[in-house]
Amino acid sequence: MTETVVVRDLRHRYGSTQALAGMTWSARAGEVTAILGPNGAGKTTMVEMAEGLRRPAEGTVRVLGEDPWHACAEHRARVGVMLQDGGLPGGTRPSRLLTHLSRMYAHPADVPTLVQRLGIGDFDRTTMRRLSGGQRQRVALAAALVGRPQVLFLDEPTAGLDPHARRDVWSLIRETRETGTTVVVTTHSFEEAERVADRVVVVARGRVVADGTVDDVAGGRGLEESYFSLTEDVR
Numbered sequence: 001m002t003e004t005v006v007v008r009d010l011r012h013r014y015g016s017t018q019a020l021a022g023m024t025w026s027a028r029a030g031e032v033t034a035i036l037g038p039n040g041a042g043k044t045t046m047v048e049m050a051e052g053l054r055r056p057a058e059g060t061v062r063v064l065g066e067d068p069w070h071a072c073a074e075h076r077a078r079v080g081v082m083l084q085d086g087g088l089p090g091g092t093r094p095s096r097l098l099t100h101l102s103r104m105y106a107h108p109a110d111v112p113t114l115v116q117r118l119g120i121g122d123f124d125r126t127t128m129r130r131l132s133g134g135q136r137q138r139v140a141l142a143a144a145l146v147g148r149p150q151v152l153f154l155d156e157p158t159a160g161l162d163p164h165a166r167r168d169v170w171s172l173i174r175e176t177r178e179t180g181t182t183v184v185v186t187t188h189s190f191e192e193a194e195r196v197a198d199r200v201v202v203v204a205r206g207r208v209v210a211d212g213t214v215d216d217v218a219g220g221r222g223l224e225e226s227y228f229s230l231t232e233d234v235r
């Protein structure tokens with residue numbers, strides 16, 4: 001399978017904090033890769049580099065063969081990004097916003113279908129700024145999917161969602177993978193990694209401490225137990 005996201009030896013410092021201490025991993029087309037790690041492990045810094053939002057000081061990132069920092073508009077259109085704080089405008093209603101975004105892409109997803117799949121119709125008469133955190137989260141996911149990206153980055157996609165909404169999001173993620181999309185999910189939920197991930201990259205203190213299929217990493221003990229023994233020395 002093709003490696004579509006390749007991260008090699010990324011290093012980054014914020015003053016005296018070594019956020020990334022040589023991070024290396026890759027993700028493949030048609031698979032969900034979960035980046036699992038505690039707060040402060042470097043997930044957001046690293047994913048921002050893969051999204052082209054932050055320039056790596058040392059190391060390389062390639063997404064669909066290109067350096068995301070220098071990538072052209074066509075490249076950016078092939079990559080979907082769901083940020084933790086959404087970054088979506090407050091004054092519009094969800095499906096109006098999604099329709100507007102869909103017009104920026106050559107082959108967008110069908111907005112009414114996305115609205116229905118993510119239960120957005122229930123609050124579609126409300127402007128973005130008045131939505132609850134969970135509702136905004138669902139619109140942010142729809143916004144990341146509307147361009148039918150080849151690579152999709154999701155930063156804690158189910159944080160703050162109720163159990164029903166989490167299930168809907170997980171099944172949508174699995175369906176997206178079936179279309180050949182590369183999905184990279186950062187999470188600190190073991191359940192999320194077990195439900196959606198083909199591969200798990202466990203990170204701690206800016207390093208990869210384990211990388212493989214869920215079964216490889218879980219080693220027959222369950223992901224949660226393995227995770228704590230893997231990250232014990234580096235927390």
Ligand code: ADP
Pocket residue numbers: 014015017018019037038039040041042043044045046
């Ligand atoms: P995660 O997403 O895994 O929680 P982050 O990439 O947000 O990890 O953070 C990694 C480390 O870098 C943490 O120690 C965090 O406090 C620090 N950090 C993140 N962003 C900044 C920043 N803008 N300035 C200073 N330190 C930062």
